[in-house]
Amino acid sequence: xxxxxxxxxxxxxxxxxxxxxxxxGMHDTAVFELFVRKLRPGRNxxxxxxxxxxxxxxxxxxxxxxxxxxxRASGRFSVEFLDWLADWRFTGDVEAMPEGTIFFxxxxxxxxxxxxxxxxxxxxxxxxxxNFQTLIASKAVxxxxxxxxxTLVDFGLRRAHGAEAGVLAARSAWLTGFSGTxxxxxxxxxxxxxxxxxxxxxxxxxxxxxxxxxxxxxxQPANVVLLIDTYDTEAAAHKVVALAKELxxxxxxxxxxxxxxxxxxxLARRVRRILDEGxxxxxxxxxxxxxxxxxxxxxxxxxxxxxxFGIGTKLDTSxxxxxxxCAYKLEEYAGKPRRKRSAGKATWPGRKQxxxxxxxxxxxxxxxxxxxxxxxxxxxLLVPVMRGGRRLDTLAGLRAARxxxxxxxxxxxxxxxxxxxxxxxxxxxxxxxxxxxxxxxAEAH
Amino acid sequence: xxxxxxxxxxxxxxxxxxxxxxxxGMHDTAVFELFVRKLRPGRNxxxxxxxxxxxxxxxxxxxxxxxxxxxRASGRFSVEFLDWLADWRFTGDVEAMPEGTIFFxxxxxxxxxxxxxxxxxxxxxxxxxxNFQTLIASKAVxxxxxxxxxTLVDFGLRRAHGAEAGVLAARSAWLTGFSGTxxxxxxxxxxxxxxxxxxxxxxxxxxxxxxxxxxxxxxQPANVVLLIDTYDTEAAAHKVVALAKELxxxxxxxxxxxxxxxxxxxLARRVRRILDEGxxxxxxxxxxxxxxxxxxxxxxxxxxxxxxFGIGTKLDTSxxxxxxxCAYKLEEYAGKPRRKRSAGKATWPGRKQxxxxxxxxxxxxxxxxxxxxxxxxxxxLLVPVMRGGRRLDTLAGLRAARxxxxxxxxxxxxxxxxxxxxxxxxxxxxxxxxxxxxxxxAEAH
Numbered sequence: 001x002x003x004x005x006x007x008x009x010x011x012x013x014x015x016x017x018x019x020x021x022x023x024x025g026m027h028d029t030a031v032f033e034l035f036v037r038k039l040r041p042g043r044n045x046x047x048x049x050x051x052x053x054x055x056x057x058x059x060x061x062x063x064x065x066x067x068x069x070x071x072r073a074s075g076r077f078s079v080e081f082l083d084w085l086a087d088w089r090f091t092g093d094v095e096a097m098p099e100g101t102i103f104f105x106x107x108x109x110x111x112x113x114x115x116x117x118x119x120x121x122x123x124x125x126x127x128x129x130x131n132f133q134t135l136i137a138s139k140a141v142x143x144x145x146x147x148x149x150x151t152l153v154d155f156g157l158r159r160a161h162g163a164e165a166g167v168l169a170a171r172s173a174w175l176t177g178f179s180g181t182x183x184x185x186x187x188x189x190x191x192x193x194x195x196x197x198x199x200x201x202x203x204x205x206x207x208x209x210x211x212x213x214x215x216x217x218x219x220q221p222a223n224v225v226l227l228i229d230t231y232d233t234e235a236a237a238h239k240v241v242a243l244a245k246e247l248x249x250x251x252x253x254x255x256x257x258x259x260x261x262x263x264x265x266x267l268a269r270r271v272r273r274i275l276d277e278g279x280x281x282x283x284x285x286x287x288x289x290x291x292x293x294x295x296x297x298x299x300x301x302x303x304x305x306x307x308x309f310g311i312g313t314k315l316d317t318s319x320x321x322x323x324x325x326c327a328y329k330l331e332e333y334a335g336k337p338r339r340k341r342s343a344g345k346a347t348w349p350g351r352k353q354x355x356x357x358x359x360x361x362x363x364x365x366x367x368x369x370x371x372x373x374x375x376x377x378x379x380x381l382l383v384p385v386m387r388g389g390r391r392l393d394t395l396a397g398l399r400a401a402r403x404x405x406x407x408x409x410x411x412x413x414x415x416x417x418x419x420x421x422x423x424x425x426x427x428x429x430x431x432x433x434x435x436x437x438x439x440x441x442a443e444a445h
Numbered sequence: 446x447x448x449x450x451x452x453x454x455x456x457x458x459x460x461x462x463x464x465x466x467x468x469x470g471m472h473d474t475a476v477f478e479l480f481v482r483k484l485r486p487g488r489n490x491x492x493x494x495x496x497x498x499x500x501x502x503x504x505x506x507x508x509x510x511x512x513x514x515x516x517r518a519s520g521r522f523s524v525e526f527l528d529w530l531a532d533w534r535f536t537g538d539v540e541a542m543p544e545g546t547i548f549f550x551x552x553x554x555x556x557x558x559x560x561x562x563x564x565x566x567x568x569x570x571x572x573x574x575x576n577f578q579t580l581i582a583s584k585a586v587x588x589x590x591x592x593x594x595x596t597l598v599d600f601g602l603r604r605a606h607g608a609e610a611g612v613l614a615a616r617s618a619w620l621t622g623f624s625g626t627x628x629x630x631x632x633x634x635x636x637x638x639x640x641x642x643x644x645x646x647x648x649x650x651x652x653x654x655x656x657x658x659x660x661x662x663x664x665q666p667a668n669v670v671l672l673i674d675t676y677d678t679e680a681a682a683h684k685v686v687a688l689a690k691e692l693x694x695x696x697x698x699x700x701x702x703x704x705x706x707x708x709x710x711x712l713a714r715r716v717r718r719i720l721d722e723g724x725x726x727x728x729x730x731x732x733x734x735x736x737x738x739x740x741x742x743x744x745x746x747x748x749x750x751x752x753x754f755g756i757g758t759k760l761d762t763s764x765x766x767x768x769x770x771c772a773y774k775l776e777e778y779a780g781k782p783r784r785k786r787s788a789g790k791a792t793w794p795g796r797k798q799x800x801x802x803x804x805x806x807x808x809x810x811x812x813x814x815x816x817x818x819x820x821x822x823x824x825x826l827l828v829p830v831m832r833g834g835r836r837l838d839t840l841a842g843l844r845a846a847r848x849x850x851x852x853x854x855x856x857x858x859x860x861x862x863x864x865x866x867x868x869x870x871x872x873x874x875x876x877x878x879x880x881x882x883x884x885x886x887a888e889a890h
Contacts, residue, residue: 002447002449003449003608003609003611003612003630003634004447004448004449004607004608004609006608006630008629008630008633009602009608009611009612009628009629009630010602010628010629010630011600011602011603011627011628011629011641012627012628012629012632012639012640012641013627013641013642013643013644014641014644015629015641016641016642016643016661016664016665016668017643017644017646017647017661019664019665020643020647020660020661020664020665021647021650022664023660023663023664024660024664026650030646030650032646067633070633074632074639076665076667076668116650120644120646120647123603123644123646124602124603125608127603127604128602128603128604128605128607128608128611129607131603131604132604132605132606132607155456157454157455157456157569157573158456158568158569158572158573158576159572159573159576159577159768159769159771160573160577160606161577161605161606161607161609161610161614161762161767162449162573162574162577162606162607162608162609162610162613163448163449163451163454163570163573163607163608163609164448164449164606164607164608164609164610165606165607165609165610166448166454166573167448167454168607169606182456182457182458183454183455183456183457184453184454184455184456184457184460185448185451185453185454185455187457187519188453188512188515189448194457194519195457196456196457196458196459196460196461197458197461198458198461198462198465199458199459199462199565199568200774200775200785200787201462201475201477201565201568201774201775202462202465202466202565204775204778204783204784204785205466205471205475205561205775205778205783207781215465215468215469216461216462216465218468219461219464219465219467219468219469220461220464220465220521222521223461223521229787229788230785230786230787231786231787231889260787261787261788261789261790262787262788262789263788313768317606317762317767317768318767319767319768322606322762322763322764322767323604323758323762323764324604326604329645329646330645330646330649330650333649333650336652338649338650339649340645340649340675341675341676342645342674342675342676342705342706342707343674343706343707343708344706344707345706444676
């Protein structure tokens with residue numbers, strides 16, 4: 001079975017714990033929440049992503065007969081337990097921040113309310129899906145912030161960590177404001193706009209660069225972007241000017257050129273001049289090669305005449321911060337709030353909500369994390385997305401999530417828009433929640 | 446279709462280039478090679494991994510009818526081209542370093558020899574598979590080097606970048622000498638030994654820690670490893686001693702304890718003492734929580750009495766170095782060697798081989814990269830693994846690859862075994878290859 005859908009994509013301990021719960025009949029309602037413990041250096045906020053793919057996973061999650069047979073053959077599990085496991089379904093409730101929501105440490109992003117063996121078994125895949133997609137959304141948005149009005153394209157598939165990472169990175173990037181991706185499967189699966197032209201191998205496979213340009217333009221006359229750095233970038237730009245004149249009678253226009261190596265800022269200036277002097281003012285300059293938000297900001301600050309950027313490896317791996325300090329923790333079981341007290345990893349107990357206040361200009365002014373039943377002021381960020389194992393209409397698709405992300409960014413306070421660490425955004429723990437934690441600690445001693 | 450098998454898991458430019466090749470009838474034989482440009486800081490060598498999964502991908506790669514329909518609906522491609530694409534198969538040859546082989550920059554790891562449109566289309570997925578698996582093997586081996594004789598377990602699924610990354614990271618880690626993984630699907634798919642016990646939520650779902658331990662031990666009497674840091678680690682260790690006495694008459698033995706937070710070295714010492722004084726000398730201490738090879742080395746240097754380590758996030762994301770500077774480049778087309786000369790990204794042309802020499806003690810003494818037809822001394826590292834699109838028996842499975850990796854490590858010179866940068870291992874470019882590159886450059890001017 002496809003690894004993206006398999007319930008065996010889990011940690012062994014989920015299954016051994018489930019056998020323990022099964023043996024003791026521990027099927028009461030559990031509440032787990034996913035949150036991030038702290039921001040890593042260079043991140044001032046996070047962008048929630050991956051909720052709809054998670055819900056799709058939960059809706060179809062079940063063990064195949066082959067998988068049950070394989071578990072039986074392992075000798076680790078009882079016959080009764082495996083019979084029960086064969087009927088395992090997720091029938092719980094899910095509340096979540098809508099994809100594209102800006103959030104901060106200690107704020108629950110997703111809350112699962114389900115019989116304990118359901119909420120437990122999904123842990124590994126839930127974190128696996130949400131950690132990665134939120135990580136990439138929170139990385140991609142930084143390029144969006146530094147390059148307003150520019151065309152930003154995800155180029156990262158080849159160095160993304162496997163198949164699913166390539167597709168979901170494209171999704172997270174588009175969600176936060178990228179223009180599109182080069183990854184065809186992301187286009188097919190999610191309707192994300194596709195970008196792409198040619199590689200160096202295309203030029204090299206021809207005996208002559210000009211011949212390669214000409215062939216390519218005639219083969220895809222609607223989408224002519226030529227890669228000009230295989231040999232000598234400026235010489236290639238002159239060839240582009242000559243080719244444009246040659247192809248004009250055929251009605252073919254050269255839409256852009258791409259530069260993928262060397263001093264991108266300086267080369268872009270020289271190429272722009274050659275194109276302009278050759279009458280190709282409308283031909284855009286696209287840059288790629290080892291880019292990230294820092295390099296894009298630097299190029300734009302230098303005034304480099306670059307219209308679009310292909311951002312690849314460092315985006316799809318979130319290279320400077322390749323994981324989140326996130327956790328999925330039991331906060332309540334059988335009606336009782338629970339608290340983990342491990343050194344440095346203590347949790348806020350109970351089922352929680354996050355409320356956000358805004359200032360007079362509509363900017364985010366502060367969040368409160370409290371117990372879900374509290375009557376706090378502000379906008380509650382967690383909304384129901386699944387009831388009894390079925391998705392709700394609150395999940396409105398990727399395009400709506402992209403619009404939500406853009407609206408969220410418009411409310412982001414100026415200091416948090418920087419690439420460098422800003423003073424922390426205020427996130428308050430409600431008095432009632434603090435009192436609950438203190439009471440649980442006191443009861444334990 | 447499953448994204449791991451889909452040919453749409455590619456960059457759009459592969460398809461636009463293919464349409465260009467198709468339009469011009471460019472179906473001559475191309476030779477592409479994958480290599481790493483340079484080592485990133487803190488890496489003295491790399492371990493080849495991912496070859497067999499690549500070959501499995503190539504054997505089954507084709508477009509489904511649905512995918513062709515979707516491409517047709519995109520309006521980007523001609524009817525003739527799509528008809529031809531529907532019959533696309535990989536019928537080429539592959540040479541590769543056996544999985545587990547140690548290698549260095551500028552050495553081809555995989556060579557593809559196939560009609561140009563075949564060798565081109567597979568580029569994105571080939572890099573996607575090999576970059577990640579080699580990355581993780583080259584990370585995992587560092588823990589193997591610093592912790593000989595210890596049990597090392599991959600715990601990284603939840604923060605691996607998606608489904609495939611979780612499974613393939615487990616595979617790469619086991620290949621290089623890890624004892625096993627927590628990821629069940631990796632056990633099912635590859636026969637990798639599975640490890641795992643309980644999470645904090647299991648303890649928290651019970652009203653009492655001792656009751657949780659007791660239930661767990663009775664539910665899985667063959668595999669009792671108890672997590673003791675949920676509340677107070679030393680108090681929990683005393684409970685383990687008491688429980689061991691209680692369960693002895695039932696024939697249940699407590700095999701180990703796991704510590705997942707706090708000062709792992711100091712806690713391990715205290716817990717070891719409590720267990721020993723309680724007569725549990727055979728109960729092992731297992732540590733986890735934010736570990737990597739540096740932290741493992743440090744704990745062992747302090748003499749921490751830890752028998753096994755669960756290494757997760759930093760392994761499965763290769764957190765300090767989350768990608769390789771690898772490239773897949775056209776080296777020959779239609780019988781002519783090709784050379785890319787882009788600034789900082791020039792390639793060595795022609796179809797190549799790597800030969801390795803050993804010293805009298807059997808240690809690696811130096812490599813030569815030359816043209817495949819040269820008669821160099823030493824062991825040739827690239828071997829045929831696929832002919833005419835069919836796998837060869839040289840692919841002997843993951844267990845054989847693991848043995849090969851162990852044998853390779855035994856030949857690794859001492860300085861390269863360090864976690865810090867060592868003087869570079871000698872990799873020479875043959876005179877004939879240098880002459881070819883010079884000739885191509887001269888012809889281009």
